[in-house]
Amino acid sequence: MTAQRRVVAEVLAGEHVHLTAEAIHAAAQARLPEVSLATVYNTLNELVAMGEVLQVCAGDGPKRYDPNVTDAHQHLVCVRCGDLRDVVPSGQDGLHLAVNQRYGYRILNVDVVFRGVCAACEPA
Amino acid sequence: MTAQRRVVAEVLAGEHVHLTAEAIHAAAQARLPEVSLATVYNTLNELVAMGEVLQVCAGDGPKRYDPNVTDAHQHLVCVRCGDLRDVVPSGQDGLHLAVNQRYGYRILNVDVVFRGVCAACEPA
DNA sequence: CCTAGATTTAGAACCACTCTAAAGTCAAGC
C-alpha cells in the first residue's frame, strides 16, 4: 500500500460515487500532486480485480468506478448528460436465465442499466 | 438510399447477428469494394437513431450491432472471447423502477447483460 | 445538362486506455 494507492482509495470512498478515471486522477492530484494517470489506472484495475470496486460501463463515454460493492444494486443513467445513479429495481431477484437459455455458459453476474433522461436534461 | 447504405443494411440482415463495425465493413467490402469505414459508421449511426438497429456495448471491446429490434430480448456475453448471444430471461417483465427510484427521470429502456464464460473458454 | 445539396472518401484527429522503459522506492540482509 503506497501513498499513491491510498490516495486513489480515499478519493473513491463514499456512497453513490461514480467517478471516471480522469476525475479520480484530478481529485487524487489535489491531494498528492505527483500522482500519474497511469498509476490511477493501475490501481483501479487492481481494485476491480480484487472486487473492491465495480466498473460501470453505461454506453458512451469513459468507464465509471463504483465503490459500492456491498449492496446489490443496478444503475440508472441519463442519456443526455451521463448522470449516473444507483437504483434497486423491483423484481431484480426474479431475473434468471433458464437452462435452455444458458448455452453452456457459466454465468458470473448480471448487470442492469436503466436509460432515461434526467429532470435537468428534460426539454422544457 | 444509396448503394453503400443498401449494402450495410444487407450485411446486417438476419437473426442473432452481432457484428462489430469492423466486421460489417469487411462484409460490406466483399460486396462493394469501395465502401469506406466512415460510411459504415455513418450508416450504422443513422440506423441506430432511426431505431432500426440496436447498439450493444457489452463491456470491453468494440460495439456490436444487433438488427433484432422486434423481439424483446437481452444479451449474454462471454467475458473471455466476447461471444454474444440473444437471450430471453425469465422475469424480465417484472423488472421495474419504483417511483421513488426514478429520481425524476423519464425512463427510456432497460438493458440487461448476463456475463459468463462460454463452454469453449471454460478452463478444462 | 447544370446546379445545389447531400453523400462518400481517405486520412487525420481524438479519446480512453494500456504499454514501455527508465527512474524511484522500499525492506531485508549483510
Place this chain on the structure above:
DNA sequence: GCTTGACTTTAGAGTGGTTCTAAATCTAGG
C-alpha cells in the same frame, strides 16, 4: 549504514475504436 532486488511509479509513446474534416463524388430537380 550500505546493497541488493523486487516492486511501483512515471512520462510519454502506442493502440483500438470511433468521429471529424475537407475534398471529391453522386443525385435529383429544374
